[in-house]
Amino acid sequence: MSSTTSGAATVTLDRVSAGDQLPTLAIDVTATTVVLGALASRDWRPMHHDHEFATVRNGTRNIFLNTPNQAAWFERYLTDWTGPRGRLGQITFRMKDSIFPDDQMVFSAEVTDISTDPVGCGWVALSIALSVGDKVCTTATARVAIPIDTNDNPWSRSGDQWQPTPN
Amino acid sequence: MTATDGVPAEVTALIGERQYVQTANFDVEASHVANTCSATQNGNPLFWDSDVAAELTGGPIAPPTTVSLWIRPHYWEPGAVGEQLALKVHFDLKETFGLPEAVMTDNTLVFHEPVRIGDRITHWQVLRSVSGPKTTKLGSGRFWVIDLEYVNQDETLVAVESYTGFGYRRDES
Numbered sequence: 001m002s003s004t005t006s007g008a009a010t011v012t013l014d015r016v017s018a019g020d021q022l023p024t025l026a027i028d029v030t031a032t033t034v035v036l037g038a039l040a041s042r043d044w045r046p047m048h049h050d051h052e053f054a055t056v057r058n059g060t061r062n063i064f065l066n067t068p069n070q071a072a073w074f075e076r077y078l079t080d081w082t083g084p085r086g087r088l089g090q091i092t093f094r095m096k097d098s099i100f101p102d103d104q105m106v107f108s109a110e111v112t113d114i115s116t117d118p119v120g121c122g123w124v125a126l127s128i129a130l131s132v133g134d135k136v137c138t139t140a141t142a143r144v145a146i147p148i149d150t151n152d153n154p155w156s157r158s159g160d161q162w163q164p165t166p167n
Numbered sequence: 168m169t170a171t172d173g174v175p176a177e178v179t180a181l182i183g184e185r186q187y188v189q190t191a192n193f194d195v196e197a198s199h200v201a202n203t204c205s206a207t208q209n210g211n212p213l214f215w216d217s218d219v220a221a222e223l224t225g226g227p228i229a230p231p232t233t234v235s236l237w238i239r240p241h242y243w244e245p246g247a248v249g250e251q252l253a254l255k256v257h258f259d260l261k262e263t264f265g266l267p268e269a270v271m272t273d274n275t276l277v278f279h280e281p282v283r284i285g286d287r288i289t290h291w292q293v294l295r296s297v298s299g300p301k302t303t304k305l306g307s308g309r310f311w312v313i314d315l316e317y318v319n320q321d322e323t324l325v326a327v328e329s330y331t332g333f334g335y336r337r338d339e340s
Contacts, residue, residue: 027208033206036206037207039202039206040199040203040205040206041203041233042199042239043239043253044239044250057268058268059306067271067274067330068232068235069206070274072207072209072233073207074232075207075231075232076204076207076208076209079211080211084211084212084223088232089277089278090278091275091276093274093275094273095271095272155281162280164278164279
């Protein structure tokens with residue numbers, strides 16, 4: 001199922017099928033998780049670090065994970081599975097409920113499609129859920145390029161050879 | 168959009184227009200990459216191992232989802248007055264419609280050429296739509312869609328991002 005790049009596993013297209021489930025990832029969220037993520041993404045807005053602002057002004061129950069940090073968590077989740085040769089083409093997500101300190105957030109995903117585009121790049125489409133308990137807080141879809149075989153590297157594609165959205 | 172949506176003509180006129188073209192005043196750099204990977208416990212060797220980066224991407228790059236990081240203003244800098252805000256079109260709309268609170272609900276990112284360490288990113292914002300009045304569990308307000316387009320110092324497209332924001336006023340209960 002995998003080749004290695006400096007010891008890191010890499011998924012190849014020939015070993016992936018629609019319906020495959022990715023391993024789940026569970027993270028215990030703390031205030032530090034939220035604040036660290038906001039500041040790492042240079043998001044200084046107070047609802048991501050100031051409890052009183054979040055609860056009194058925004059009406060949420062605590063500070064909450066910011067949007068760019070959620071994107072970064074999705075990237076981490078997906079490339080944990082693909083390995084370093086996996087290259088994100090597109091990700092779309094809808095945040096229906098916020099992620100707060102003391103939540104355990106759980107990422108899960110299913111492969112919904114595999115394809116090879118007209119320039120020979122291999123793609124995996126995924127449906128992703130970010131849940132807390134029984135509640136799905138964020139839903140996402142992603143399109144990720146993965147090697148078609150152990151000699152392929154999607155990162156080597158540029159210009160017309162890289163088509164991050166389907167035609 | 169209809170006249171009954173109550174969207175002022177000056178807002179309608181901005182739909183599709185490029186606004187706030189800005190070039191970052193700092194380069195893409197490795198410590199911010201490490202901060203992001205640390206904050207998400209991301210052990211992808213592409214961002215930690217220079218040999219892997221050299222092999223796969225011809226040198227170090229930033230995680231694609233960090234793209235907005237590279238254009239966000241410093242919280243404070245000499246000569247700056249007031250809070251320095253990213254996504255100014257979003258805050259303009261809050262002010263125009265008198266909506267004191269806002270959250271983001273949807274985000275789409277499309278990644279083109281990789282962002283490399285040492286790049287200097289320029290971006291602009293494009294208002295795509297404004298909804299009529301809506302009420303959610305947070306309050307009453309409007310949704311809007313704003314695109315951000317990012318290019319590097321060679322004017323090569325690196326990403327396009329689309330945000331859906333909901334500006335609102337909390338309902339009195």
